[in-house]
Amino acid sequence: MIELDIYSPVEEIINPLFIKKGIQVFVKRDDMIHPFISGNKWRKLKYLLGDAAYLNKDHLVTFGGAYSNHLLATACAGAKFGFKTTGFVRGEEVKNETLTLCRLFGMQLIFIDRESYRNKNRLFELHFQDNSKAYFIDEGGAGPLAVMGCSELINELPEVYDDIFCAAGTGTTASGIIKGLMDRSLPTKTHVIPVLKGAEFLRAEIETFSGGNSFEFHSGYHFGGYAKTDEELLNFIKDFCGTSGILIEPVYTGKMFYSLFDLITKDHFKPGSKILAIHTGGLSGISGMINRFNF
Numbered sequence: 001m002i003e004l005d006i007y008s009p010v011e012e013i014i015n016p017l018f019i020k021k022g023i024q025v026f027v028k029r030d031d032m033i034h035p036f037i038s039g040n041k042w043r044k045l046k047y048l049l050g051d052a053a054y055l056n057k058d059h060l061v062t063f064g065g066a067y068s069n070h071l072l073a074t075a076c077a078g079a080k081f082g083f084k085t086t087g088f089v090r091g092e093e094v095k096n097e098t099l100t101l102c103r104l105f106g107m108q109l110i111f112i113d114r115e116s117y118r119n120k121n122r123l124f125e126l127h128f129q130d131n132s133k134a135y136f137i138d139e140g141g142a143g144p145l146a147v148m149g150c151s152e153l154i155n156e157l158p159e160v161y162d163d164i165f166c167a168a169g170t171g172t173t174a175s176g177i178i179k180g181l182m183d184r185s186l187p188t189k190t191h192v193i194p195v196l197k198g199a200e201f202l203r204a205e206i207e208t209f210s211g212g213n214s215f216e217f218h219s220g221y222h223f224g225g226y227a228k229t230d231e232e233l234l235n236f237i238k239d240f241c242g243t244s245g246i247l248i249e250p251v252y253t254g255k256m257f258y259s260l261f262d263l264i265t266k267d268h269f270k271p272g273s274k275i276l277a278i279h280t281g282g283l284s285g286i287s288g289m290i291n292r293f294n295f
């Protein structure tokens with residue numbers, strides 16, 4: 001049985017800005033779900049692993065960059081639920097904490113040049129055509145089963161919020177949240193914060209799951225692109241951590257919370273609004289980024 005007994009409480013953040021604007025902000029602590037199968041990565045993997053088990057597969061094959069939280073989550077979940085795991089890693093061979101953890105959890109890593117990496121189905125065929133027990137999981141776990149897993153987050157909420165904030169890489173988590181709200185006919189508006197530059201294509205992809213439900217797509221908070229940061233973002237993160245006791249990181253949740261504070265400052269929300277931010281985790285790699293923080 002592929003089950004994890006998950007712990008993800010909702011807690012309120014108290015901040016002078018929110019009090020001044022008459023707004024309440026809450027955080028869904030998906031970062032507490034598991035140290036390595038963290039946050040949205042467990043939600044995305046849950047039904048994929050169930051599907052793999054149902055199909056009698058014993059080997060998970062997936063894809064990611066050298067700092068991929070998804071690779072690490074798959075390695076750890078594979079170890080826990082009895083699957084072998086292989087990760088195709090984009091780019092030349094490197095060593096870092098995320099990849100070392102992947103190896104500790106038994107994942108075989110295959111480094112692939114950026115050109116060949118593009119065609120994932122072909123890589124899977126090339127390496128696993130003789131292995132009928134291998135199971136393909138797309139980069140970031142993206143796909144309908146992952147969207148279904150993410151939509152379950154909505155069932156766990158203790159009350160109805162006016163707005164929900166979520167960082168987006170592939171947009172799968174955001175799609176799941178929008179779908180979950182729609183399934184339960186909730187009036188909550190979703191705010192999607194892409195962390196990549198030029199992510200306009202994501203808007204259309206998310207729309208295919210939104211069934212006409214409106215969401216806001218805030219594309220101005222990528223800070224130069226995926227995993228790019230600047231002084232302002234890093235200072236914001238320091239301030240946030242130091243006043244909330246909640247750790248966030250620069251790649252996803254830092255940008256998401258920055259956008260939330262910025263939009264509240266700019267009076268984007270009516271006084272009395274209740275806003276929920278999803279802490280999607282991603283903290284397992286943060287010690288590898290520690291030298292970015294210049295203090």
Ligand SMILES: *Cc1c(COP(=O)(O)O)cnc(C)c1O
Nearest residue numbers: 169170171172173252280281282
């Ligand atoms: C992977 C990841 C995301 C992106 O999720 P998508 O479903 O790909 O949009 C967001 N936050 C964190 C911390 C992540 O690790």
